[in-house]
Amino acid sequence: MGYQTLSIFRYDVEADTDDQLYSRIDGITAPVVSGDLVIFQYPTNDGFKFDEQFMSHLVDRGVHVVIQIHDAECLRGYVPYDEVAFFNRASAIITHNDNMTNALADKASLHQCLPTMPLII
Numbered sequence: 001m002g003y004q005t006l007s008i009f010r011y012d013v014e015a016d017t018d019d020q021l022y023s024r025i026d027g028i029t030a031p032v033v034s035g036d037l038v039i040f041q042y043p044t045n046d047g048f049k050f051d052e053q054f055m056s057h058l059v060d061r062g063v064h065v066v067i068q069i070h071d072a073e074c075l076r077g078y079v080p081y082d083e084v085a086f087f088n089r090a091s092a093i094i095t096h097n098d099n100m101t102n103a104l105a106d107k108a109s110l111h112q113c114l115p116t117m118p119l120i121i
Contacts (some may be wrong), residue, residue, distance in 0.1 A: 004031055006038065013050045020049065025057045032060030040090070042067045048081050055089055064091040075103050 003119040006028050013021065032038060038058055043049055058065050074083040084107050087093055095101045 006032070006110050008044050008046065008054075010045055013047045020033060021053055025050075025054050029057055029061070029063075032058065032061065032063055036063070037064045037066065037091075039066050039068055039094075041081075043073075048079075048083075048086075052086060055086065059089055066090060066092045066094060068094040069096070069100065069104075072100070072104065074107055075100070097106070099101075 008028060016024065040055070040058075042051060044054070055065060067087060069087070072083060072087075074080040084104070087104070093104075095104065
């Protein structure tokens with residue numbers, strides 16, 4: 001079993017047209033095929049538009065996505081997008097600890113929350 005890094009660089013996503021964003025994400029995910037497992041550190045800091053498009057691109061291709069949540073805006077108050085629905089698109093999520101898992105569970109039903117644990121590849 002091997003692994004590969006998908007390089008995501010910070011840039012101004014709003015400067016891209018939808019076609020440019022699609023092409024950028026298509027290039028980033030080129031080595032990923034249906035059935036692969038991608039661990040997605042969220043957020044990417046390229047904005048929710050990028051994160052949502054990236055997730056859609058992977059899920060639509062039959063990729064298993066596990067989100068490792070670095071930060072969740074919905075835990076700090078109102079956000080203009082449905083972050084919990086975004087999390088529910090993943091095969092599983094990894095949180096920092098039980099406190100984050102419980103706080104997210106209070107927001108809505110999540111599929112699978114896994115507290116952070118060592119991952120051996």
